[in-house]
Amino acid sequence: MEEKQLDLLMRKFLDGTANESEKQQLNDWYRVQNERDIIWETDQPNEEKQVAKQMRQKLEAHIYAGRSRSMRFNNGVIGRAAAIFIGVSVMAGAYFHFKGPKSNLLPDRAVIAATSALENRYVLLPDSSTVLLHPGAKIDYHFDGKTRQLTLIGEAYFDIRHKTDQPFIIHTGKVITTVLGTAFNIKAYPGQKVTVAVTRGKVSVIDETKKMLAILTPNQSVEYSSETKTANQRAVKSEEMITWVKADMQFDDIPFKELAEKLEHRYNVSIKFKSPASEKQLISGHFNGTEPLDRVLQIISETTATTYTIDGNTVTVDTKGN
Structure with a gap:
């Protein structure tokens, strides 16, 4: 699918004018990318050979970023009422991320998809924080100097580098988790409850109206339902909730x-x-x-x-x- 056609379909999907056939085209496109585990194309002609080389190497990220909006597909559920796209920052021509510098740090803005259906993905963010992505999980992050913003679909384990003057804010549907430096797990699949569990440090969890849902410390979790707008905080064994990380x-x-x-x-x-x-x-x-x-x-x-x-x-x- 050509970039212009893809961009048009994405716009129509976002504003609710896409028909079932167009939604299916988007679903088919994403499924192909997911199976190939490739980085998206660039619009720079002189870089085509390098992109082709990267595609042959079958890198596991589908990364693009830029202009002012962001789209994220949830594999196999396009056409359902569940939220498939999260709007935060993306699509400026096509931003692509090649194999990084020696530090392996990613750029200040990117979209990463753990496309493998069986294996976790380790990600080193620009601030040296780390994220373990559960198979199929996707993150979209933007660090602008004042805050570290990240959007998550799926499940991920975070170990955030402490920065008093730059809070780390994670958006998961209608739930916002804010930390300075800590380790915790978040599960946030479209149409399901959002669960946050802390293994180290302290996090605050609020809803979209900025209502406080919970302040969590180690071995505590909160589960939030967007349907009933209720939160359930409880004591847990956090290590048991992150067994997938070392699987x-x-x-x-x-x-x-x-x-x-x-x-x-x-x-x-x-x-x-x-x-x-x-x-x-x-x-x-x-x-x-x-x-x-x-x-x-x-x-x-x-x-x-x-x-x-x-x-x-x-x-x-x-x-x-x-």
Whole structure:
């Protein structure tokens, strides 16, 4: 689908004039992107080859940002009454995000979709906060200097870097969660209740009218229903609510090459092996799921006969002594 046609369909959907056929076209378009796990196209002709290369590498993000509005699809539910788009900031021609600089930090504004249906996605934000995206989750963030704004569809675990003068504000439908620096889980699927659970620090949760719903500390959660406009706060075991975070980071005696495929998807990197021996090295590990890639590789290197180097988004693994 051409960009102009796609933009027209999106506009019609947002203002409620799209017919069922047009809604289905949008759904089909998003499904194809979701299956391909690609970055969206750019409108810069001299960058076509680089974009094609990125597409072939099947990066896991569908990222674009810009002008003044933002659209997010919820796979398979276009045409239903549930909210599929969240309006916050996007679509300026087509903004695209290539493999990042050596810091792996993302730009100050972007849209990220964890398109894999089976694996989590680790995201390092511009302020060094981290987000673990549950399969299918999507975030749209904008850091303007005064605040750190982010919109979430789906489920994600946040570990927010403390900044007293720059609060982190998360929008999930009609619920707004504000933090300075803490760790917590949010589940916010269209048409379902929004749940916030804290593992460290303190967060405040309000509704769209700015009514206070809860102030949460560790092992507390609040569940909000937009239909009844009621909030239920309760004590929980937060660690039990985030078992999904480490689900794909528990492994026993698997070849390093097999593990590398998981890490590539999770951290959006490319892992290369310099020797067959390092590919076949058996790896066992039980991580909590929130570790950065460098820490994971460091532990593996300390407990096996392998070494590694990181250059931008490329990891090279070799056998010790080579």
